[in-house]
Amino acid sequence: MENVHLAGEEEDLYSGYNDYNPTFDSEELENDLGFQQAVRTSYGRRPPMTAKFPGTAIGARPLASSFGARIPLASSLGRPMTGAVQDGAARPMTAVRAAGYTSSLTRGSTFDPLGQSKGPAPSLEAKNEDTPEEKIKILEKKVNDLIEESCMAQSIGALQLALEKAKEAGRKERALVRQREQSGNADHINLDLTYSVLLNLANQYANNEMYPEALNSYQVIVKNKMFNNAGRLKVNMANIYVKQKNYPKAIKFYRMALDQISNAHKEMRIKIMQNIGVVFVRMGQYSDAITSFEHIMSESPNIKTGFNLILCYYAIGDRERMKKAFQKLISVPLGIDDEDKYIPANDDTDSSMVIDAIKNDKLHQMERDLKLLAEKYIMTAAKLIAPAIESSFATGFDWCVDMVKNSQYVELANDLEINKAITYLRQKDFNQVEAVETLKTFEKKDSRVKSAAATNLSFLYFLEKDYDQADRYADLAMTADRYNPAALINKGNTVFVKQDYEKAAEFYKEALRNDSSCTEALYNLGLTYKKLNRLEEALDCFLKLHAILRNSAQVMYQLANLYELLEDPQQAIEWLIQVLSVTHTDPQALAKLGELYDGEGDKSQAFQYYYESFRYFPSNIDVIEWLGAYYIETQFCEKAIQYFERATLIQPTQVKWQLMVASCYRRSGNYQKALETYKEIHRKFPENVECLRFLVRLCTDMGLKEVQEYATKLKKAEKMKEIKEQRVKSGREGSARGRRESREGSAGSAAGVSTPVLTSPKKASNMEMDVKAVSQSESKRLSPLLDSGRDSGHSSNSTKGERLSAKMRSLPGSNEPYEASSPKEIDASYVDPLGPQMERPKTGAKKRVEDDDFADEELGDDLLPE
Numbered sequence: 001m002e003n004v005h006l007a008g009e010e011e012d013l014y015s016g017y018n019d020y021n022p023t024f025d026s027e028e029l030e031n032d033l034g035f036q037q038a039v040r041t042s043y044g045r046r047p048p049m050t051a052k053f054p055g056t057a058i059g060a061r062p063l064a065s066s067f068g069a070r071i072p073l074a075s076s077l078g079r080p081m082t083g084a085v086q087d088g089a090a091r092p093m094t095a096v097r098a099a100g101y102t103s104s105l106t107r108g109s110t111f112d113p114l115g116q117s118k119g120p121a122p123s124l125e126a127k128n129e130d131t132p133e134e135k136i137k138i139l140e141k142k143v144n145d146l147i148e149e150s151c152m153a154q155s156i157g158a159l160q161l162a163l164e165k166a167k168e169a170g171r172k173e174r175a176l177v178r179q180r181e182q183s184g185n186a187d188h189i190n191l192d193l194t195y196s197v198l199l200n201l202a203n204q205y206a207n208n209e210m211y212p213e214a215l216n217s218y219q220v221i222v223k224n225k226m227f228n229n230a231g232r233l234k235v236n237m238a239n240i241y242v243k244q245k246n247y248p249k250a251i252k253f254y255r256m257a258l259d260q261i262s263n264a265h266k267e268m269r270i271k272i273m274q275n276i277g278v279v280f281v282r283m284g285q286y287s288d289a290i291t292s293f294e295h296i297m298s299e300s301p302n303i304k305t306g307f308n309l310i311l312c313y314y315a316i317g318d319r320e321r322m323k324k325a326f327q328k329l330i331s332v333p334l335g336i337d338d339e340d341k342y343i344p345a346n347d348d349t350d351s352s353m354v355i356d357a358i359k360n361d362k363l364h365q366m367e368r369d370l371k372l373l374a375e376k377y378i379m380t381a382a383k384l385i386a387p388a389i390e391s392s393f394a395t396g397f398d399w400c401v402d403m404v405k406n407s408q409y410v411e412l413a414n415d416l417e418i419n420k421a422i423t424y425l426r427q428k429d430f431n432q433v434e435a436v437e438t439l440k441t442f443e444k445k446d447s448r449v450k451s452a453a454a455t456n457l458s459f460l461y462f463l464e465k466d467y468d469q470a471d472r473y474a475d476l477a478m479t480a481d482r483y484n485p486a487a488l489i490n491k492g493n494t495v496f497v498k499q500d501y502e503k504a505a506e507f508y509k510e511a512l513r514n515d516s517s518c519t520e521a522l523y524n525l526g527l528t529y530k531k532l533n534r535l536e537e538a539l540d541c542f543l544k545l546h547a548i549l550r551n552s553a554q555v556m557y558q559l560a561n562l563y564e565l566l567e568d569p570q571q572a573i574e575w576l577i578q579v580l581s582v583t584h585t586d587p588q589a590l591a592k593l594g595e596l597y598d599g600e601g602d603k604s605q606a607f608q609y610y611y612e613s614f615r616y617f618p619s620n621i622d623v624i625e626w627l628g629a630y631y632i633e634t635q636f637c638e639k640a641i642q643y644f645e646r647a648t649l650i651q652p653t654q655v656k657w658q659l660m661v662a663s664c665y666r667r668s669g670n671y672q673k674a675l676e677t678y679k680e681i682h683r684k685f686p687e688n689v690e691c692l693r694f695l696v697r698l699c700t701d702m703g704l705k706e707v708q709e710y711a712t713k714l715k716k717a718e719k720m721k722e723i724k725e726q727r728v729k730s731g732r733e734g735s736a737r738g739r740r741e742s743r744e745g746s747a748g749s750a751a752g753v754s755t756p757v758l759t760s761p762k763k764a765s766n767m768e769m770d771v772k773a774v775s776q777s778e779s780k781r782l783s784p785l786l787d788s789g790r791d792s793g794h795s796s797n798s799t800k801g802e803r804l805s806a807k808m809r810s811l812p813g814s815n816e817p818y819e820a821s822s823p824k825e826i827d828a829s830y831v832d833p834l835g836p837q838m839e840r841p842k843t844g845a846k847k848r849v850e851d852d853d854f855a856d857e858e859l860g861d862d863l864l865p866e
Contacts, residue, residue, distance in 0.1 A: 132183040166204040231260030307377040330407040336367040451481035458490040485511040587617035637667040
């Protein structure tokens with residue numbers, strides 16, 4: 001208790017906590033002279049402490065406080081301090097001289113072995129760029145920069161810019177050589193820089209297809225003995241000769257390069273020999289090519305060379321060597337790891353992460369590409385040699401399948417068998433039982449092969465129009481692999497032909513969800529929307545498809561057709577022009593373009609495209625008809641004759657074309673030829689009223705004696721025509737009356753019976769179709785170029801006929817040669833349709849059908865088109 005101190009009331013319990021040693025006061029370090037001097041010395045050491053007067057080692061040692069006060073302390077023993085200065089003389093120090101101490105240490109000097117107390121070093125002298133050495137260095141740097149810029153431009157496809165940079169680098173390099181020679185440093189020329197400039201320039205010339213300049217640049221390098229390994233560039237020169245198709249010279253340079261490359265560079269020599277073999281193939285020297293390829297396959301076999309060797313044996317027709325080459329091809333080691341290593345063996349998280357990381361890296365992608373390339377070459381080789389190595393295609397293919405089954409490509413055997421069946425399909429041998437049986441054998445295989453076989457079977461039956469079987473196998477393919485887009489497309493097609501367009505669209509959409517790049521599904525979906533009259537959605541589908549298939553004429557034609565349906569003819573014309581940029585000689589596209597221009601009123605452009613269509617396909621009746629009407633409208637009847645004569649050759653039983661030929665002769669003033677033509681028509685069609693009327697007219701105007709004979713025949717023909725019309729009319733009235741009575745009777749019976757009487761929906765639909773057909777046939781009658789009489793037994797209701805009819809009715813009749821003739825001598829029922837008295841069809845209960853050179857006839861409202 002003696003040491004216990006009790007605090008009084010006035011004492012502060014927390015006093016003394018802020019008191020600290022001033023040595024640890026970091027805020028006053030800037031004012032501490034001793035600390036600042038220590039910082040400025042080397043490695044932060046304090047300056048050496050020297051004795052001010054003789055004494056012991058500690059007798060005169062100053063004690064420094066945090067405030068810089070120094071108090072000398074004397075030793076109690078009186079021994080002189082080591083290293084102390086006595087009478088102004090310093091003690092020699094030799095043992096520590098290596099540490100920076102010297103014997104000439106004087107009073108007050110500091111330890112500064114690095115000379116830091118002298119202040120900062122003087123600034124560096126500025127380089128004098130006017131000296132020749134500096135100019136040469138700057139110029140070298142510019143040349144290197146230009147070479148680098150040239151290579152970068154070539155890598156991004158800017159070939160012209162790369163060539164310009166290479167040329168500029170060449171100019172600056174020559175200036176550099178001249179400057180070295182002027183400065184007397186010709187012995188120090190940078191040969192590597194010169195070699196780089198020339199090689200880059202030659203490469204850029206070759207990239208820009210300036211082959212003579214490239215060869216000259218390569219020749220400069222090759223002839224210079226100061227360049228090491230320049231002989232390899234003869235390979236580049238040989239490649240240029242191959243592009244120029246100068247194959248003998250290419251062989252020469254390849255062999256020269258082969259002689260200058262040592263055996264140590266085995267891979268390089270193999271590649272050169274492969275090029276030599278390919279050039280021999282192009283020259284047709286298969287024996288020499290076989291020699292090169294066989295050497296490669298014995299030294300360093302690879303897939304590409306093995307395939308080329310098979311092609312050469314196939315070209316010379318050597319069956320046995322083809323088989324041996326195929327066996328060599330499937331035994332070539334690919335040097336890739338098994339896929340099993342990418343499957344985690346246990347639940348180790350770390351190993352799973354490593355496998356996920358390397359599963360899709362560039363090395364694995366390269367391995368997959370190499371394997372796919374090998375499979376492609378093997379499949380192609382098998383399909384090529386199968387018909388040649390055995391007596392039949394099937395036997396040869398079976399041999400290839402057996403060989404593949406015993407190789408490292410076991411999984412290719414199933415694909416080969418499926419390809420065997422597909423080859424039958426491509427040969428359009430649809431009834432070949434072997435193809436169907438081959439595909440059916442895969443129904444019990446694994447799901448991938450089963451789905452592929454069922455898909456092909458569905459396609460096969462769809463082509464044979466056996467839609468039930470096609471639907472069955474499409475379902476089987478979808479069951480085996482629901483994510484198979486081809487199976488979904490086949491299923492959609494089977495539903496499409498059944499006119500269930502909504503369901504078909506769903507299958508096409510599902511195929512697109514599984515494979516967004518499936519162009520067949522997108523095309524079919526557009527057609528489905530078009531059938532559903534959802535034109536905007538169809539347009540979106542075909543626009544997306546056009547972004548994928550930029551040069552597809554079918555897609556562009558569908559876009560043109562959709563814009564036409566959307567009543568945007570200008571867009572339709574633009575798309576059709578794009579179609580013609582891909583297929584320049586498509587007559588249907590040309591005719592369609594002419595039709596659109598005709599609808600827009602541009603007759604000259606329409607004539608140009610119609611004429612081009614006729615030139616490529618001179619058998620299109622619609623095009624012939626339009627061109628003939630165009631020449632008649634422009635008063636060039638002589639030119640229209642050749643088109644109508646061609647139409648007569650195409651349709652010899654159609655009287656209208658022969659009547660048009662006669663009409664053109666008559667319009668052009670060649671009455672004798674017109675008379676002969678009418679007589680020939682009358683001989684072939686003796687009951688044709690129109691021909692008889694014009695014969696009567698012509699004979700009367702020309703004063704021929706045959707006029708009475710033709711007039712008699714005309715009256716008989718008209719009477720027969722009237723009798724025939726009356727019979728038809730009375731028969732129709734009777735049938736219409738019977739239908740009305742049956743309807744009235746049905747209505748009366750229904751009124752008295754509680755159960756309604758059902759009407760056959762088939763008859764009702766037929767009635768509706770008949771009414772619709774009648775309205776169309778009445779509103780869209782034939783043009784003046786088409787046959788109006790039922791004597792000839794033909795009719796047409798095209799809308800194009802309306803335009804042509806309007807053209808013909810608008811033709812002036814002032815130049816008609818028969819206007820001055822007296823109509824009293826001709827039958828009163830005759831009306832000249834080419835004269836000014838021609839009338840347009842009238843609307844109402846009866847409609848008059850008029851033709852260019854034909855008489856009119858009365859048609860009832862209930863007449864159906866033939």
